[in-house]
Amino acid sequence: MHETLIRDFAMDGRVAVVTGAGSGIGQEAxxxxxxxxxxxxxADINADGLAETARLVRERGRTAAPLPVDIADRSAVDDLADAAVQALGKVDAWVNGAGILHPFAILEAEEATLDRLLNINLKGTYWGCAAAGRVMKPRxxxxxxxxxxxAADNPVAALSGYAMTKASINMLTRTAAVEFGSFNCRVNAIAPGFVETALVAGAYCDEQGRIDPERREAFLRDRAAATPLGTTGRPRDIALAILYLVSDASRFVTGQVLRPNGGVVMP
Incomplete structure (x- = not known):
């Protein structure tokens, strides 16, 4: 590969904050x-997963500063930004990867469950954008x-709360891109299709929480059949898209929603 192309995607000398880093897409990112x-x-609320991700990062020869954080707590997210600057001197990239999935029908919705989705998925991302912008602006x-x-583009039964938070994130992304563009901060979103992670494992686990191999195979087969490519996503598919959006390769890209989804939706 030509060295100029490598430079476009290189993150040497840069510091990135990743929330939801304890598992799944966040860990792979x-x-x-x-x-x-x-x-x-x-950053993650899962201390064990956080420790494992830190090990994987160090295994790749880079510095890892793991910090247990509840992103639903605005002050904790602000503290995360300050701790990142204190620990590594700056923040060049910030990935708001933390989130939860909790299916329920609209007629069966409970306020506490909906509030939790809003607090983690939407407000957590909102405070992440605010904290990142605050420490990036002076630099x-x-x-x-x-x-x-x-799910933000494709209505699915029982995912109203989750989809609502993700659709809101799309507009938050565009608005933040407008507000932050004046200090050369780019803000984009990634809207993955189905990716097998612990977040979705409940769909094929038995009552004891153990994975049922037959249910898993059928579930993955159905998800793959729903896409033109006939396949499902992997965490690395999304992580590579994240790399593009935080690297110089996307210097002219902001306010966009990138959709690595196998073609399951094409808005």
């Missing part, structure tokens, strides 16, 4: 950014990536 040369500040820019979902 941290690993890919480390492979590209970034040092990482890792003259950076890149923020929010994790949306194909």
């Amino acid at each position: 941290a690993c890919v950014l480390a492979e590209a040369g970034a040092d990482l500040v890792l 003259g820019g950076g890149a923020i990536v929010n994790i949306s979902s194909a």
Whole structure:
């Protein structure tokens, strides 16, 4: 590969914050950014997963600063930004990867469950954008990536609360791109299609929480059949898209929703 192309995607000398880094897409994003040369500040409420991600980042020769954080707490997210600057000197990229999935029918919705979805998925991303923008502005820019979902474009029964948060993230992304563009901070979102992670494992687990291999195979087969490509996503598919959006390769891209989804929706 030509060295100029490598430079476009290189993250050498840069610092990235990844929330939701303890598992799934967040963990893989941290690993890919480390492979590209970034040092990482890792945030998650899952301490064990956070420790494992830190190990994987260090295994790739980069610095990892793991910090247990509840992103639903605005002050904790602000503290995360300050801790990142204190630990590694700056923040060049911020990935709002933390989120939850809780299916329920509208007629059966409980206020506490809906509030939890809003607090983590939407408000957590909102405070992440605000904290990232605050520490990036004095340095003259950076890149923020929010994790949306194909559910924002495709209505699915029992996903009203989840889809609502993700659709809101799309508009938050556009608005933040307008507000932050004046100090050269790019804000984009990624809306994945189906990706097998612990977030969706409940769909094929038995009553004891153990994975049922036959149910899993059938579930994945159905998800794959719903896409023109006839396949499902992997965390690395999304992590590579994140790398594009935080690297110089996307210097002219802001306010966009990138959809690595196998073609399941084409808005």
